[in-house]
Amino acid sequence: MLRGVDLTVHAGEVVALFGDNGAGKSTLLRVCATLLRSHAGSATVAGFDVQADADAVRTQVAFLGHDTGLYDDLTARENIAFAATMLGAPHPAVAESLERVGLMRVADERVRGFSAGMRRRVALARVLLQRPRLLLLDEPYANLDAQGVALVNTVIRDALDAGSAALLVLHEVAPAAELLTRRARLVDGRIAEAA
Amino acid sequence: MTAPTAAPSIPATGRWPWFGAFALLSLIGAQALGLLTSPADRDMGHLQKIMYVHVPAAWMTFVAFFVVLVASLRYLMTREERHDLLAASAAEVGAVLNGLTLALGMIWGRPTWGVWWTWDARLTSTLVLFLIFVGYLALRGFVDERDRRAQWSAAVGILGAINVPIVYMSVKWWRTLHQLQSSPSTVDPVYVLSLRANAFAVLFVTIYFIRRRYEAACIARVAEWRREAFALGGTSGQ
Amino acid sequence: MTSGWPQALAIAAKDLRIERRSKAGFNSVVALGITILVLFGFALGPDAAALRDAAPGALWLAILFAAVLAFNRSYQVELDAGALDALLLYPAPRWTIYAGKLLANLAFVGLLIAIVVPVGIVLFQVTIPPRWPLLLLVVALGAFGIVTLGTFYAAMASRSRAREVLLPLLLFPMLIPVILASMEASKALLTADLMRAAGAWIRLLVGFDLVFLVATFLAFDHVIEG
Numbered sequence: 043m044l045r046g047v048d049l050t051v052h053a054g055e056v057v058a059l060f061g062d063n064g065a066g067k068s069t070l071l072r073v074c075a076t077l078l079r080s081h082a083g084s085a086t087v088a089g090f091d092v093q094a095d096a097d098a099v100r101t102q103v104a105f106l107g108h109d110t111g112l113y114d115d116l117t118a119r120e121n122i123a124f125a126a127t128m129l130g131a132p133h134p135a136v137a138e139s140l141e142r143v144g145l146m147r148v149a150d151e152r153v154r155g156f157s158a159g160m161r162r163r164v165a166l167a168r169v170l171l172q173r174p175r176l177l178l179l180d181e182p183y184a185n186l187d188a189q190g191v192a193l194v195n196t197v198i199r200d201a202l203d204a205g206s207a208a209l210l211v212l213h214e215v216a217p218a219a220e221l222l223t224r225r226a227r228l229v230d231g232r233i234a235e236a237a
Numbered sequence: 238m239t240a241p242t243a244a245p246s247i248p249a250t251g252r253w254p255w256f257g258a259f260a261l262l263s264l265i266g267a268q269a270l271g272l273l274t275s276p277a278d279r280d281m282g283h284l285q286k287i288m289y290v291h292v293p294a295a296w297m298t299f300v301a302f303f304v305v306l307v308a309s310l311r312y313l314m315t316r317e318e319r320h321d322l323l324a325a326s327a328a329e330v331g332a333v334l335n336g337l338t339l340a341l342g343m344i345w346g347r348p349t350w351g352v353w354w355t356w357d358a359r360l361t362s363t364l365v366l367f368l369i370f371v372g373y374l375a376l377r378g379f380v381d382e383r384d385r386r387a388q389w390s391a392a393v394g395i396l397g398a399i400n401v402p403i404v405y406m407s408v409k410w411w412r413t414l415h416q417l418q419s420s421p422s423t424v425d426p427v428y429v430l431s432l433r434a435n436a437f438a439v440l441f442v443t444i445y446f447i448r449r450r451y452e453a454a455c456i457a458r459v460a461e462w463r464r465e466a467f468a469l470g471g472t473s474g475q
Numbered sequence: 476m477t478s479g480w481p482q483a484l485a486i487a488a489k490d491l492r493i494e495r496r497s498k499a500g501f502n503s504v505v506a507l508g509i510t511i512l513v514l515f516g517f518a519l520g521p522d523a524a525a526l527r528d529a530a531p532g533a534l535w536l537a538i539l540f541a542a543v544l545a546f547n548r549s550y551q552v553e554l555d556a557g558a559l560d561a562l563l564l565y566p567a568p569r570w571t572i573y574a575g576k577l578l579a580n581l582a583f584v585g586l587l588i589a590i591v592v593p594v595g596i597v598l599f600q601v602t603i604p605p606r607w608p609l610l611l612l613v614v615a616l617g618a619f620g621i622v623t624l625g626t627f628y629a630a631m632a633s634r635s636r637a638r639e640v641l642l643p644l645l646l647f648p649m650l651i652p653v654i655l656a657s658m659e660a661s662k663a664l665l666t667a668d669l670m671r672a673a674g675a676w677i678r679l680l681v682g683f684d685l686v687f688l689v690a691t692f693l694a695f696d697h698v699i700e701g
Contacts, residue, residue: 076563076564077560077563077564079384079700097566097568100564100565100566101566103564105560105564107557107560108557109556109557109558109560110556111557111558111559111560111561111562112556113489113493113556113558114555115497116492116493120489124485124489125561125565127481127485128482128485128486128562128565128567129566365648365651368648369648369649371644371648372641372644372645372648372649375640375641375644376631376632376635376641376645379635379636379637379641380631380635380636381636385634388697388698388700389631389697389698391697392631392694392697392698393628393631393645395690395694396627396687396690396691397649399690400649400652403652403679403682403686404651407651407652407656407679410659410676410679411655
């Protein structure tokens with residue numbers, strides 16, 4: 043449950059949300075991604091209201107949650123190709139993004155056999171298909187090795203360079219320390235402190 | 238997931254108890270009129286008098302489900318919870334009236350046709366309608382999340398209501414093509430006045446029941462809301 | 476924004492590809508359909524004339540009972556790894572999801588019918604009437620009605636508690652006009668259609684299919700979110 047969260051993320055910023063389990067971090071992200079409706083209050087992304095202009099907002103955000111949202115019985119390439127069609131992204135982007143997350147070697151294997159870390163990479167490849175104004179990443183470093191962490195940071199940095207912003211949910215500052223421009227702590231659905 | 242910042246409100250009881258008393262009295266009056274004034278039927282004798290509950294109950298079933306349709310449409314347009322609660326209340330009352338219609342139809346059918354059940358067009362489509370709205374109420378019971386429950390049951394309620402005439406038509410064709418007798422449908426003018434009086438009386442009772450169920454649903458929602466607010470330990474709960 | 480059809484087709488193609496790779500699902504559904512036919516045979520037979528009379532009813536119920544298993548499966552694929560969230564996040568309009576699922580389920584049920592119906596014709600000793608193309612039309616219209624509402628209701632039932640019970644509980648009463656019309660039209664066509672009844676039933680099927688195709692497309696936005 044959220045009550046009175048007041049938070050603005052400007053272009054070029056990376057804001058991290060901290061807080062205990064159930065504080066509402068994921069809820070906040072899901073509201074921004076149009077996956078949850080809020081009953082009161084409002085949120086806008088790139089000038090579009092998440093409720094009234096949900097369709098427009100979806101063209102502006104890239105969201106990566108706890109679940110990777112991959113189909114086990116499809117290969118990594120098929121998963122990304124499906125996402126590309128759904129996003130209207132050009133087809134060469136599929137191989138490119140798989141290349142960037144370092145999965146070309148296993149691109150034609152089914153995701154079913156992949157480790158948690160590999161799945162996160164496939165999901166990252168999907169994020170790379172988009173040119174979002176706002177990146178919403180829920181614990182993006184979970185299950186990733188040092189290389190994976192570096193990869194996430196490159197993805198964020200590239201998005202910043204392209205004029206986007208990022209809102210992350212984190213448990214610890216460490217992996218993103220060099221990137222963060224601001225931190226906020228959610229307690230009981232409110233922003234308790236911002237720095 | 239995200240809860241409303243304001244508590245849902247409980248509608249005032251106002252003069253509704255008086256309306257309830259009025260509905261009950263008019264029902265007693267209309268029944269007395271029917272039982273005392275109308276002569277015994279040529280074929281059915283006093284059995285005919287079951288009609289004074291059976292027929293109004295059947296009509297009001299449709300009224301109740303029409304309320305479900307309208308309230309569901311309004312919910313989807315406005316997303317105001319009260320329309321959802323009204324639809325739920327009307328569906329509950331409608332299902333009870335529907336069940337009553339079926340039970341009385343069977344009680345009437347046993348001495349008239351010699352069987353408890355016959356695949357008569359109206360009886361059968363009433364049964365199908367009953368099943369459709371049992372599904373509606375089951376859906377409400379099986380979905381815990383408030384918004385989902387409201388949206389889904391609105392969709393199911395609207396589709397169910399759309400299907401009512403189609404069901405009736407298909408069952409009627411099915412019957413006529415098999416060339417079996419249908420139930421007598423003409424009503425002797427002697428009985429019309431009592432029937433009308435009872436129809437209005439049952440309408441008042443229906444309105445009263447829907448209203449009370451609606452109030453109860455609102456109270457249950459407020460209780461749910463307070464529990465939620467309390468569980469989250471916030472001070473914004475009232 | 477694009478028209479949405481490439482997305483709908485992508486969803487359908489993806490669903491069918493997944494279904495093809497885990498053949499167990501389709502095969503079991505077909506096996507179940509045939510088993511139901513055999514059970515009806517025991518209930519109604521072994522007299523050949525009685526079997527022939529009951530064939531349309533038995534076949535349509537077997538199709539219905541087997542098809543209903545396909546509908547929840549088609550959303551289960553999305554629920555397994557939280558793929559529904561990803562699907563909802565794509566900027567394509569919501570109806571593309573419904574259209575995609577509908578197309579995939581039509582293919583699935585179409586294939587199911589292509590196997591179960593011939594088996595039923597053999598088991599129930601049905602003689603193919605001269606107007607069999609019309610019979611094919613009846614099968615197509617009936618299946619379309621079943622799949623339309625089945626796909627729609629499964630979007631809800633698959634995400635509720637007790638979904639195994641809830642889907643048929645919601646679906647079967649709603650489908651009574653379709654099942655009735657399909658059975659009666661099939662029966663009329665198989666028995667030389669003395670009363671010219673098939674035409675009326677076919678019109679009812681067309682009407683039902685159109686009404687609920689439009690209604691479900693309009694209502695799907697409200698059902699898939701939340």
